[in-house]
Amino acid sequence: MTDPAPRTPPPYRLLSRRSWPEARFLADVLRTETVGGGLLLLGAVVALVWANSPWRSAYAELGGWVPWPGGHALHLDLDLATWAADGLLAIFFFVVGLELKREFVAGDLRDPRRAVLPVVAALGGALLPALCYLAVTLTAGGAGLRGWAIPTATDIAFALAVLAVVSSHLPQGLRAFLLTLAVVDDLFAILIIAVFYTASFHPLPLLGALVAVAAFALLVQRRRTWWWALIPLAVTAWALVHASGVHATVAGVLLGFTVPVLPSRTGAAGLAERLEHRWRPISAGLAVPVFAFFAAGVSLVDADLAGLLTDPVVIGVAAGLVVGKTVGVFGSTYLLARFTRAELDEEITWSDLFGLAVLAGIGFTVSLLIGELAFGAGSVENERVKAAVLIGSLVAAGLATAVLTRRNRAYRRISERESRDSDGDGVPDVYQEETA
Structure with missing residues (x-):
């Protein structure tokens, strides 16, 4: 009697659907970020129109107004634009810290096999844009090298707003990957x-x-959520980090990292999830749009458009966002699949992933922030960075729309199947079939 041939283990599936609790949490996050993305776009458009109108001096005066001139001793004599970048964005980074903690403790980043894809894709999506920028600026003489990190960031709210506008029903696995990548x-x-x-x-x-x-x-570790104690401590931490010379938004991340993720013995949701649910609307609906309003107002009145479009910094940022992000995210994912012999989920094609990689080239909030840190707010280089980020993000959005809408009919079929609930128990059938 011959021994049966050993069975080949099934290949690991990339971009597969998450569990129902994860999918439900993801849907809430994406819904909030999509609305926030619309407000972000509105703030950017208002800033661009105002900065190029006959009343553009009022826009500049508003951003330069210092509400607390007596705060010099505490390094808090900041203008409104800086308060938006250093203060309001600390809320955004606090939510990022909560997201990171949750992903590492209870999400995809907890499982090494599931974590490797977004980590490798994000690494490629940061390295290639930086190399693109450096290649352009070094070829042009090395001016503006300090801005190498500008095109490395993906703006999830802007990207989701684009998806909402084009009515793309991306499969849940792709949306989960996009969020974890961000x-x-x-x-x-x-x-x-x-x-x-x-x-x-x-x-x-x-x-x-x-x-x-x-x-x-x-x-927070003792589940003491007294607002009258936590908020003053958070503000104190922010002010001291700002005074130390480290960018103040880092304080938000540190505070987010301290919040426990796992639920308490009573079975209630974890504190990180509850705080994220409370602060994400403030981040997406207020902090990021207000920052966009003050950061995106580049004036093109009397601008040398030919000089702008041939500037190495502009070309480097735009090329990094459009080319570097696409090659970095798509190429690193392809190589990962090739060397690990993993396969894409059966409902996802490589063209879908390519469209998502192009969409990841939408950089806005963090790109504009790094531009200010690299060249200084109000500098000529920073104004050109703003134009470059807008150009690169719009080109990436247009190309991603062209790629993803080609499969929109298939996405709708997948979305309908993922949301069908025949027995009306609140859990879509597809998730019950997977656990049956």
């Missing part, structure tokens, strides 16, 4: 900002900030 991408952006864009460093305020963060952590 979260890992934000982690790289945080590290880049903290390491490469800290102009001066003062250790004593940073030590004080760590004490405030530790006190915040002590309360």
Whole structure:
């Protein structure tokens, strides 16, 4: 009697559907971010129109107004535009910190096999844009090298707003990948900002900030959610990080990392999920749109358009977003599948992934922030960075729309199947079939 031939294990599926609890949480996140993306676009459009209108001086005066001139001793004599970049974006990065903590503890990044794809894709999507930028600027003489990190970031809200506009019903696996990719991408952006864009460093305020963060952590770990204690501690940590010379938004990430993710013994949702549910609408609906309003207002009145379009910084940023992101995300995913012999989920094609890689070239919020840190707010280079980010993001959005809408009919069929609930129990049939 011959031994039966050993069975070949099934190939690992990339971009497969998540479990129903994860899918439900993901749907809530994407819904909020999509609305926030629409407000972000509105803020950017209003800023562009105002900055190029006869009343453009009023726009500049509003951004340059200092609401607290007496805050010099605490380094808080900031204008409104800086308050939006350093203050409001700390809320955005607090939510990012909560997302990262949740992904590492209870999400895809907890499982090494599922984590490797978004991590590798995000790494390729950060490295290739930086190399594109450096190749362009070095060829042109090396001017503007400090802006190498500008095209490395993906703006998830802007990308989701584009998907909403084109009515694309992307499969749940692709949407989950896009969100996780953006979260890992934000982690790289945080590290880049903290390491490469800290102009001066003062250790004593940073030590004080760590004490405030530790006190915040002590309360949240014990599930003490007293707003009258947590908010003052968070503001203190933010102010001290700002005074230390490290970009103040890093404080938001540190605070987010301290929040426990796993649910308590009572069975209620984890504190990180509850805080994310509470603060994400403020981040997506207020913090990011207001920052976009103050950051996107580039004036093209009397501008040398020929000089703008031939500027190495502009070309480098646009090429990094459109070409670098696409090649980085798609190429790294393809190589991962090739060397690990993994296969795409049966409902997803390589053209779908290519469209998603192009969509990842939409960089806005963090790209504009890094542009300000690299060249200084109000500088000529920063104004050109704004134009480059807008150009690159719009080109990426247009190309992604052209690629993804070709399969929109198939996406609708998949979406209908993923949402069908024949027995009316609140759980789509497809998730019950997978666990049967």
